[in-house]
Amino acid sequence: MEANKMKLLLENWRKYLKEGVEDLYGEIGYSSPETLYDFEGGCKVKVVLATIPDGIELNLIEVIGENCMRKGHATAIMERITDAADKYNIRIFLGATPLDKKIDREDLVSWYEKFGFEAEHDDYETNEMVRFPKKSGATNEAPT
Numbered sequence: 565m566e567a568n569k570m571k572l573l574l575e576n577w578r579k580y581l582k583e584g585v586e587d588l589y590g591e592i593g594y595s596s597p598e599t600l601y602d603f604e605g606g607c608k609v610k611v612v613l614a615t616i617p618d619g620i621e622l623n624l625i626e627v628i629g630e631n632c633m634r635k636g637h638a639t640a641i642m643e644r645i646t647d648a649a650d651k652y653n654i655r656i657f658l659g660a661t662p663l664d665k666k667i668d669r670e671d672l673v674s675w676y677e678k679f680g681f682e683a684e685h686d687d688y689e690t691n692e693m694v695r696f697p698k699k700s701g702a703t704n705e706a707p708t
Contacts, residue, residue, distance in 0.1 A: 584652035584653060584654050585615050585619075585620055585652070585654060587648075587652050588620070588645075588648040588649060588651075588652045588654055589613070591644075591648040591651070591652075592641075592644045592645055592648050594611065594613060596613075597612065598610060598611065598612045598624070599611050600628075601637075601641050603632070603635075603637045603640075605629070605631070605632065606629050606630075606632075607627065607628070607629040607632035607635065607637050608627075608628040608629055608632075608637075609625065609626065609627055609628070609637050609638050609640075609641045610624060610625070610626045610628055611624065611625050611641060611645070612624035613645075616657065618655055618657070619649075619654045619655030619656055619657060620649070620654055620655075620656055620657070621656075621657045621658065622645070622656055622657070622658040623658075624663075625638055625641065625642065626638075626663060627666075633666055633667075642679050643679075646679050646680065646695065646698075649695070649697055650697045650698045652697075653697045654697060655694060655695065655696055655697065656681070656694070656695040657684065657692070657693070657694050657695075658676065658681065658692075658693050658694075659691045659692055659693075660672050660673045660676055660681075660691045660692075660693050661691050669691075673691075673693070676693055676695075679695060680695045680696070680698060681693040681694065681695040682694060682695070
């Protein structure tokens with residue numbers, strides 16, 4: 565009997581998560597496998613997300629364009645993503661690894677921390693970070 569309850573709970577969680585992730589993607593205008601968000605001056609922000617069993621994984625957020633860094637474009641997109649994740653009670657996972665020399669690792673980790681990301685493990689060297697929803701009354705637990 566316990567196995568059936570666990571199976572049902574897991575099925576409900578997966579359905580809940582899938583619907584929430586689909587709603588989140590719709591709210592932020594995301595279309596797989598990647599989306600480019602346009603900004604003034606020819607600047608773009610490329611985002612790559614993946615649905616995983618525990619939420620979504622942010623595989624890439626990159627500012628594209630000459631003289632487009634440090635203008636708040638990536639911040640604007642990250643705010644849209646985290647606001648939608650809060651609304652739909654979705655966890656976000658990522659690996660804080662710089663792609664190039666535009667930003668160093670410490671600055672990148674600090675930037676993610678501004679949005680509520682924290683080290684997923686005590687071993688800081690793994691670069692893995694997680695952000696739990698900041699929704700009032702959210703439990704981060706599967707629905708029953």
